[in-house]
Amino acid sequence: MDGGMSGGFLVTLLLALFVIYVFAKTAVVVPQQSAYVVERLGKYSATLDAGFHILLPFIDNIRYKHSLKETAIDIPEQVCITRDNVQVSVDGILYLKVLHPQRASYGISDYSFALIQLAQTTLRSEIGKIELDRTFEERTNINVQVVNELDKASDPWGVKVLRYELKNITPPKDVLNAMEKQMRAEREKRAVILTSEGERDAAINQAEGEKQQVIKASEAKKQQQINEAEGAASAILAIAQATAEGLRKVAETIQMPGGQEAVQLRVAEQYIAQFGELARTNNTLILPATVSDVGSMIALAMSAIKQGSATPPSKT
Numbered sequence: 001m002d003g004g005m006s007g008g009f010l011v012t013l014l015l016a017l018f019v020i021y022v023f024a025k026t027a028v029v030v031p032q033q034s035a036y037v038v039e040r041l042g043k044y045s046a047t048l049d050a051g052f053h054i055l056l057p058f059i060d061n062i063r064y065k066h067s068l069k070e071t072a073i074d075i076p077e078q079v080c081i082t083r084d085n086v087q088v089s090v091d092g093i094l095y096l097k098v099l100h101p102q103r104a105s106y107g108i109s110d111y112s113f114a115l116i117q118l119a120q121t122t123l124r125s126e127i128g129k130i131e132l133d134r135t136f137e138e139r140t141n142i143n144v145q146v147v148n149e150l151d152k153a154s155d156p157w158g159v160k161v162l163r164y165e166l167k168n169i170t171p172p173k174d175v176l177n178a179m180e181k182q183m184r185a186e187r188e189k190r191a192v193i194l195t196s197e198g199e200r201d202a203a204i205n206q207a208e209g210e211k212q213q214v215i216k217a218s219e220a221k222k223q224q225q226i227n228e229a230e231g232a233a234s235a236i237l238a239i240a241q242a243t244a245e246g247l248r249k250v251a252e253t254i255q256m257p258g259g260q261e262a263v264q265l266r267v268a269e270q271y272i273a274q275f276g277e278l279a280r281t282n283n284t285l286i287l288p289a290t291v292s293d294v295g296s297m298i299a300l301a302m303s304a305i306k307q308g309s310a311t312p313p314s315k316t
Helices: 002-026 101-106 111-127 139-157 173-255 259-281 292-310
Strands: 027-030 034-040 043-048 051-054 060-067 071-081 087-098 159-170
Touching: 002 027, 027 034, 034 101, 043 101, 060 101, 071 111, 087 111, 087 139, 101 139, 111 139, 111 159, 139 159, 173 259
Parallel strands: none
Antiparallel strands: 027 051, 034 043, 034 060, 071 087, 087 159
């Protein structure tokens, strides 16, 4: 009786384990950004997206699991020969993404290995087309060419090559030293050229400044002479106008009562003053022949004034 119960319990336990095993094999949960390729009896059946799925036990089988995220693959360092026969070591990184899980499963056995080999082959070809001096400035063009070639080859595999980035381009040590010397010489050359250009510009600016200084000085002198001439002309004109006004006043005064006597007194004063000045400045004293000569000279001057005042003004 006890042996029969133990046998029944064992069978029940085995059946329970079998049910759990079958459930675990048929219930599948696919994570986000993942795809599972299912084969039914050895043939492609379906591609499972993210979520919960039920498979037929012992008939359906998950054959491939793919990540749909963008993946970065390291391209190992390799030696390439440039167009001018210089060996350089080059490595890079390849970025790709699985777009069609079915083609990625059955199009090629290992698309990552294939893309690495193809990337190295294409990179050697592109490096061989250019000289060493242009490899650094042609990095972007090289990356584009590698992506184009890989994208053409990977399209049947269901893989999209997004971009390729060169990490390092390392020339041999002796070539690197020569390049450093060349760059140093170029920098020194540019420094000398910039210094000479600076000195030339400074000399030009100084000469231009001196030229402007001379021009400004001559213009200032010219303006000074013009101003002095205008001032002198204005002074002469003012003196002439004042003289004319003074003479007109004298003539009017002579015509007034007592004017003749005032003129005689003025002439006598001028005569005596000039005679005294002549006696002061010369060692030899000149005396008139007779004392009456003073009166005669005054009379002569007054006669001339009368004749001038008696002459009628001319008509215009």
